[in-house]
Amino acid sequence: MLKEVTATRYITPLREGGSLPGLVEADDLGTYVLKFTGAGQGRKTLVAEVVCAELARRLGLRVPGLAAVGVDPVLGLGEGDEQVQELLRSSAGANLGMEFLSGALGFDPLAFPVDAEEAGRVVWFDALVNNVDRSWRNPNLLRWRGELWLIDHGATMIWHHNWPGATASAARPYDASDHALAPFAPDVAAAAAQLAPRVTEDLLAEVTAQVPDVWLTGEPGFGAPDELRRAYARPLLERAAAVHERITGIEGTT
Structure with missing residues (x-):
């Protein structure tokens, strides 16, 4: 399970995204950067964030540390923004916190070249989780302390919005022509050889175990949270072996 902390101060909203995440201090x-259960995208976005970030971390990619951040609705009583007040009121309990990388810069492909090996690992990973939100328009990449960091994985694993069609959805190709790292000749074949064997049933069980039960309870068609955890793991396990063969839009992959 994620480490658990409690928010002690709401600092400011971050208005770059539609879900209005906020910057908070915690008792640790x-x-x-806090993403709320009461935001419009709901708890599935938080589940996707945890599964993808924890999987990326275990595959050697850099992602900010995560925590389940407890929020007391009274935290928003002093906020002047009514939208923030409502968000805090509707998000009592565990929310998702990502460690704030102070001083990080947004990724600029003109200023920060990426070698083919690292680009390949990121593109392969994004294909695995079907990340549709890593385009040159919105890279969701940061440069921190001279290295590349991955953030914002809420728009991944689209099959969890329609579980009956999950198998078919997970088998679809991944179009990387718009990917932020496409210009760097990503070596997805090398990435697949390195990373695919590491995506095992045991690894995915470890990853999905990080998701708090409260975000998995009550999903239609599922019983206990562990049943839903296995449903998250299954498409990823099936996809890992050959997803590199279904990446399109990058020279050398088709």
């Missing part, structure tokens, strides 16, 4: 003295 850490600063977190």
Whole structure:
């Protein structure tokens, strides 16, 4: 399970995204970018964030640390923004916090070249989780301390919005022509050889175990949270072996 902390101060909203995440301080003295259960995208976005970030971390990609951040609705009583007040009121309990990388810069492909090996690992990973939100328009990549960091994985694993069609959806190709790292000649074949064997049933069980039960309870068609965890793992396990063969839009992959 994710480490658990409690928000002690709401600092400011971050208005770059539609879900209005906020910057908060917590009782572990850490600063977190907080994504709320009460936001319009709902808890499935938080589940996707956890599964993808924890999987990426275990595959050697850089992602901010995560925490389940407890929110007391009274935290928003002093906020002047009514939208923020409502968001805090509707998000009592565990929300998702991502460690704030102070001083990080948004990824600029003109200023920060990426080698083919690293680009290949990121593109392969995004194909695995079907990330449709890593385009040159919105890279969701940061440069921090001279290295590339991955953020914002809420728009992944689209099959969890329609579980009966999950198998068919997970088998679809991945169009990487618009990917932020496409210009860097990503070596997805090398990435697949390195990373695919590491995506095992045991690894995915470890990853999905990080998701708090409260975000998995009550999903139509599923019983206990562990049943839903296995449903999240299954398409990823099936997809890992050959997803590199279904990446299109990059020279050398078709």
